[in-house]
Amino acid sequence: MTSETLVLVLVVVTALGFDFTNGFHDTANAMATSIVTGALKPRVAVALSAVMNLIGAFLSVQVALTVTNAVVKTFDQNATSASDALTVPGDELLAIVLAGLIGGIVWNLLTWLLGLPSSSSHALFGGLIGATVASLGWSGVNWVGDGSKPDGVVGKILLPGIASPIVAAAVATVGTWLIYRIIRGLTERYTQSGFRWGQIGTASLVSLAHGTNDAQKTMGVITLALIATGRWDSTDSIPLWVKVVCAVAIAAGTYLGGWRIIRTLGKGLVEIFAPQGVAAEASSAAVILSSSHLGFALSTTHVATGSVLGSGLGKPGAEVRWHVAGRMAIAWLLTLPCAGLVGAAMWGLGNLFGLGVGSVVEVVILLALAGYLYWHAQKTPVGVHNVNDDWEQPTAASSGELTAGGVR
Amino acid sequence: MTAFWDDVQLAGEAIWRVLLASLVLGAGLPAIFALGIRSLAWGTGGDAEVDHAPGHPVGKVVAGFLFLLVAYGILSGLLFIIASGQGKTLDFSTVIPTFTEAS
Numbered sequence: 005m006t007s008e009t010l011v012l013v014l015v016v017v018t019a020l021g022f023d024f025t026n027g028f029h030d031t032a033n034a035m036a037t038s039i040v041t042g043a044l045k046p047r048v049a050v051a052l053s054a055v056m057n058l059i060g061a062f063l064s065v066q067v068a069l070t071v072t073n074a075v076v077k078t079f080d081q082n083a084t085s086a087s088d089a090l091t092v093p094g095d096e097l098l099a100i101v102l103a104g105l106i107g108g109i110v111w112n113l114l115t116w117l118l119g120l121p122s123s124s125s126h127a128l129f130g131g132l133i134g135a136t137v138a139s140l141g142w143s144g145v146n147w148v149g150d151g152s153k154p155d156g157v158v159g160k161i162l163l164p165g166i167a168s169p170i171v172a173a174a175v176a177t178v179g180t181w182l183i184y185r186i187i188r189g190l191t192e193r194y195t196q197s198g199f200r201w202g203q204i205g206t207a208s209l210v211s212l213a214h215g216t217n218d219a220q221k222t223m224g225v226i227t228l229a230l231i232a233t234g235r236w237d238s239t240d241s242i243p244l245w246v247k248v249v250c251a252v253a254i255a256a257g258t259y260l261g262g263w264r265i266i267r268t269l270g271k272g273l274v275e276i277f278a279p280q281g282v283a284a285e286a287s288s289a290a291v292i293l294s295s296s297h298l299g300f301a302l303s304t305t306h307v308a309t310g311s312v313l314g315s316g317l318g319k320p321g322a323e324v325r326w327h328v329a330g331r332m333a334i335a336w337l338l339t340l341p342c343a344g345l346v347g348a349a350m351w352g353l354g355n356l357f358g359l360g361v362g363s364v365v366e367v368v369i370l371l372a373l374a375g376y377l378y379w380h381a382q383k384t385p386v387g388v389h390n391v392n393d394d395w396e397q398p399t400a401a402s403s404g405e406l407t408a409g410g411v412r
Numbered sequence: 413m414t415a416f417w418d419d420v421q422l423a424g425e426a427i428w429r430v431l432l433a434s435l436v437l438g439a440g441l442p443a444i445f446a447l448g449i450r451s452l453a454w455g456t457g458g459d460a461e462v463d464h465a466p467g468h469p470v471g472k473v474v475a476g477f478l479f480l481l482v483a484y485g486i487l488s489g490l491l492f493i494i495a496s497g498q499g500k501t502l503d504f505s506t507v508i509p510t511f512t513e514a515s
Contacts, residue, residue: 063494148415154426159419167427171434179439186446190453194460198449202442205486212493283442290438291430293492300426 007360008233011098014363015229018105018370020253023222025112026124027057027257029265030218033121033288033308034210036270037281037315039391043200044207046261046388052204053211054259060215061251071224074160074301075129075146076100076136078228086231086239092140094232099354100135101229102363106370107131107347111339113377119264119272119386120335123303125221127343129161134344135351157340160301165336168302169310172291176314179283184319187279199278206285211258213292214304219254223247263386269309271395272328274316283318284311306336325395441485448478 034056035049044052073079078097080089090097108128115122136144149155154163187195226246230236236243270276276284288304288311295302309332316324353369354362453460455471 060493149419149422151415151418151422154419154423156419158416159423163419163423163427167423171427171431174431175434175438178435179442182439182443183446186443186450189462190450191460191462194453194456195449198452199445202445202482206442209486209489209493212490216493216496279446282445283439286442287434287438289489290434290436290441293489294433294437295426295430296496297433297492298426298429300423300430302430 008095008098011095011102011359011363012229012233012235014367015098015102015105016226018102018109018367019222019225019229020249021370022105022109022112022124022128022225023219023250023253024257024260025109025116026218026222027054027254028260028262029112029116029121029124029257030214030304031258031261032266032269033304034207034214034285035261036266036308037276037284037312038200038203038207039266040270040276041196041200041203041278041281043203043278043281046263046391049207050259050261052208054255056208056211057215057219057258058251058255060212060217061219061254062247063212063216071221072101072104072132072228073146074155075133075157077144077146086237087234089239090232092144094234095359096139097232098229099351099359099362100132100139101225101232102366103135103138103350103354104128104132104347105225106350106366107134107343107345109370110346110373111343113374114342115335115339116262116264117377117381118335119268120332121265121269121305121309122332122335122339123165123305124218125301125303126161126165126336126339128221128225129157130340130343131347131350133157133340134347134349137344138348138351139355154300161340164295164300164302165306168291168295168306169313172287172307172310173314173317175291176284176287176311177318178314179287180280180315180318181320183279183283196278199282202282203278203285206282206289209289210285210292210304210308213289213296215251215254217292217296217304219250222253223250226250263388263391264381267386267391267393268328268332269312271392272325273309273312273332274322274324275395276312276315277319280315280319280322284308284315287311287314437485437489441482444478444485445482448475448482451475451478 031050031053035053038044039046039049078092080091108131111127112124133145146156149159223242223246227236227242288308291307292304313324313329316322350366354366357365451471452475455467455475457465457467
């Protein structure tokens, strides 16, 4: 096996690892509200979400080769053949993609440990930006668009990152307010059971949209690596095996369930009741679908968090725990720089040892870090048994360093 | 800096349209669903409402219609996901959404 083949295999495996973390990191976006209101049993919720993600991943046949292009100048879309389209030599591209993926995974695992919802796409982009700056310099990064559509770091990441939680929160606030206005005079028990059905429908829709959007990113990254090594030469199709493994990886991650994040989003931010859950997921689904229709890339995580926040703002008398929201906002601000630093450091390591050996070193370090974070998380496990425990009261699981609420 | 402000302006236009569409679908449909629950409660009567008034059959009919409306909205959303995944768009000019090639 040549060193290039070895690196390619490592890139593919790491990309699938990222896809897997993407899955469990985002289970909360669709299912947190249904789990806390009891609309779905926790295991049933993650299983339903996993199936919807799997179906969603197969539904998308569009090619997301340009996913890296949003932030890194790697790909000339006007080129006629795939190999001509690369603007960066293949081995350099592989080194950037591997380092960037590792940056994304490390940030995803750290935020999972802390129980913070944060955008997987931002983590991936951050890692890629860091690795690109280290490799090609600041000019290698696509900072702004060309004036025809919102693009680059500003148009695809920063502005949507600021706007999407606000838009989602506004929609969910209006939806929640309307619902509570309309159901005034009905008994609590009657409304809860009715709205739980609505929750299942809207949450499934969000899961499906997630599968189509997010699995596609990893498919694009793997296909890009295949093109970089001359093993694929089409810009308008993706190898079937890539589609299958990506769909399975994101569905498996979803089924695992990021319970720590589900707990924060479902219990930590707002105490959610079934009518609020319907308003939140309907808002998420509407914002995600309408923005993808308009070609405006939003992060599912930012939208879902904004929606949950809005469901607290719109219900008369409900409390929003702003300190939890503030902690999330800080995590979002740190996503790009932190994932970028890891990406840049990983690229540096790879450069130090040379592509072949360096890639092995990078992956070994990733595994060691992932193992450490997992071990750390096991000290205060969050799972089906305690995901719905009261937020404020200390529980058996949240004793020790993670006190009230499970995140610090 | 012009490129930066171009991005801000383009994103602003997109965000505005996303907000309008989402308000109609993301807040409007749940409100219709809530009206459906309300009608169903009116139709069921008894323990569904705080005042325990007897049920009125018209309520159930109205509720069924409202739930159908919501189902139509959700189905359109599903078809939309499928269509955009296949590189097509949905045509809503007739009542039944149909797939068309994306322009």
